[in-house]
Amino acid sequence: MRLYNTMGREIQEFKPINEKEVGLYCCGPTVYNYAHIGNLRTYVFEDLLRRTLEYAGYNVNHVMNITDVGHLTGDADDGEDKMEKSARETGKTPADIASFFTDAFFKDIDRLNITRPKTACAATKHIGNMIGLIKRLEAKGFTYIEGGNVYFDTSKFENYGEMALLDRQKLKAGARIAVDGNKKNPADFVLWFTNSKFENHIMQWESPWGRGYPGWHVECSAMSMKYLGDSFDIHCGGIDHIPIHHTNEIAQSEAASGKKWVNYWIHGEFLLMDKQKMAKSAGNFFTLQTLIDEGYDPLDYRYFCLGGHYRSQLIFNFESLDAARNARSNLALKVADLKAEAEPAPKAKLDVRAAAILKKFNAGLLNDLNAPKALAELWQLMKDKEISAGDKLGTVLEMDRVLGLKLEEVEASSAELTDEEYAVVKEREQARSDKDWAKADELRGKLLEMGIEIKDTAEGTECKKRGNL
RNA sequence: GGCGCCGUACCCAAGUGGUAAGGGAGAGGUCUGCAAAACCUUCAUGCAGCGGUUCGAAUCCGCUCGGCGCCUCCA
Numbered sequence: 111m112r113l114y115n116t117m118g119r120e121i122q123e124f125k126p127i128n129e130k131e132v133g134l135y136c137c138g139p140t141v142y143n144y145a146h147i148g149n150l151r152t153y154v155f156e157d158l159l160r161r162t163l164e165y166a167g168y169n170v171n172h173v174m175n176i177t178d179v180g181h182l183t184g185d186a187d188d189g190e191d192k193m194e195k196s197a198r199e200t201g202k203t204p205a206d207i208a209s210f211f212t213d214a215f216f217k218d219i220d221r222l223n224i225t226r227p228k229t230a231c232a233a234t235k236h237i238g239n240m241i242g243l244i245k246r247l248e249a250k251g252f253t254y255i256e257g258g259n260v261y262f263d264t265s266k267f268e269n270y271g272e273m274a275l276l277d278r279q280k281l282k283a284g285a286r287i288a289v290d291g292n293k294k295n296p297a298d299f300v301l302w303f304t305n306s307k308f309e310n311h312i313m314q315w316e317s318p319w320g321r322g323y324p325g326w327h328v329e330c331s332a333m334s335m336k337y338l339g340d341s342f343d344i345h346c347g348g349i350d351h352i353p354i355h356h357t358n359e360i361a362q363s364e365a366a367s368g369k370k371w372v373n374y375w376i377h378g379e380f381l382l383m384d385k386q387k388m389a390k391s392a393g394n395f396f397t398l399q400t401l402i403d404e405g406y407d408p409l410d411y412r413y414f415c416l417g418g419h420y421r422s423q424l425i426f427n428f429e430s431l432d433a434a435r436n437a438r439s440n441l442a443l444k445v446a447d448l449k450a451e452a453e454p455a456p457k458a459k460l461d462v463r464a465a466a467i468l469k470k471f472n473a474g475l476l477n478d479l480n481a482p483k484a485l486a487e488l489w490q491l492m493k494d495k496e497i498s499a500g501d502k503l504g505t506v507l508e509m510d511r512v513l514g515l516k517l518e519e520v521e522a523s524s525a526e527l528t529d530e531e532y533a534v535v536k537e538r539e540q541a542r543s544d545k546d547w548a549k550a551d552e553l554r555g556k557l558l559e560m561g562i563e564i565k566d567t568a569e570g571t572e573c574k575k576r577g578n579l
Numbered sequence: 580g581g582c583g584c585c586g587u588a589c590c591c592a593a594g595u596g597g598u599a600a601g602g603g604a605g606a607g608g609u610c611u612g613c614a615a616a617a618c619c620u621u622c623a624u625g626c627a628g629c630g631g632u633u634c635g636a637a638u639c640c641g642c643u644c645g646g647c648g649c650c651u652c653c654a
Contacts, residue, residue, distance in 0.1 A: 119583095145654085146654090148653095148654060151654070152654040153654080155654090192652080274583095274650095275583080276582085276650090296651085297651080299651070326652095348654030349649090349654080350649075350652095350653050350654065351653085351654075353582090353583095353649060353650065353651085354651050354653095355651090355653090358651090377654090378654065379584090379648090380648070380654070382647075387647080387648070387653090387654095388654090389652090389653065389654095417592060417601085417602070418591075418592060422585085422592085422593095423584085423647065423648080424591085424592090425590095425591070426591095427591085429604085430590065430591045430592090430603080431591095432590095432603075432604085433590070433591060433602060433604075434591085434602080436602085436603055436604085437601095437602045437603060440602090440603090441602095443616075443617090444617095447616095447617085474593090480594095481593095482593045482594095482600085482601070482602090483594085483600070483601085485592095485593090485601065485602075486592095486593070486600045486602080487600090487601085488601090489602070490600085542612080547612060547613070550612085550613095551613075554614080554615080563616060564614095564615075565610095565615075565617080566611060566612085566615095567610080568610090568611090574616080576616090
């Protein structure tokens, strides 16, 4: 399997630390608001990665953090905590907010058929681990205290910014935000705050440096190391995390352990709205629920995401989403008809043509998760005139183990009609023989709403069950 | 100011040296009382533009034009 590693900026052959085990850490949501579909694109990509690894035979230990503390509203270190702000505005406690939006997040990823991580860890449950990490860093001399906060001294970490190529960038300190006068170096970042500028800051914990709360990079290092060890295979996230969040995580993790922390860094690109990135701050975002309210199935969005490569920006608009919906619907219709015709052939007994297409499908995914290529192979399969229904069905269901489009659940179009449905069909046939076309057409529409598709032929009327499509 | 990336048909989008995947939409046809679905046919001598390298370039190099992201909120 080949994957593009942001560390080194090249496609590399994937070799896990342990032969059959993969440690996978994915940056999770900050649970102060709903995820938007741009956020969700990244989780779809990570799910594709996980499923591909599992399909390739690896046992994946998938860990994701739930950030319920520590991210700030403002661009600088003096911004208000998002959790606290949301709590204050709604009159709820931060814990209530976190609980509510954590549930909403899992509901979204469930609806997208994204496999839940084996471990989903909340930051507030791991404050002790974070303090432990900061103490390790302090003992090794990587920290300093200024203005009541504990800072990481980036000048002490030799390869700081290596992945983000920061040494090649002449960063303009203060280009966007005010410089924190407490910092010795512009890139230094806070490990522990004791000086909240907001009175009544609810989320505070005791620490060796005083009562306060952790900086927002610490949790990922502390929790990933707890669940996956000082060194593990893959760390994923959005591309925006490369220069700051992941750069700082690498620095503090490797400074603490003295070991290489992560072997493969894989980052997903943004979803664009009208050529601009989708962002809550820009106000140009949709939630999954918005799409559902517009009449789309969450899997339509999943299919849409699979239509673009994870390392390319993907342009979202409703015309494209319609295209994805139509494509997925057409696929499901074909699968329903295949199920009516034959039993799926087992993978080991596929004929050579089907096996060859499946091989190309796999090759696409194993080559840096080329899902668009894999989908193209899927359509080659569906269009093939020589492959039998059983072989097609067996192959496409095999493909869907990675694609996750729930084709297994598609009902065969031959499913028996209920008495009620049958009665309407008979009623329409009567209308047709009476040449009462208006009534026949009306009943055809009614049947379609009931999920029954009608086809009038010279031999009579045929029905197809389209109930769950 | 610096860094990273992109520009492929009406829309989305693969392909990154060997002669343009796939989906959707559109058009024509078969079938039908009319439809829908299905099936068949069709849909870029062309990959922003201009040069260059090469037997050969959408793919490599240069320039120009246009767009996106980042430089401590961000998936």
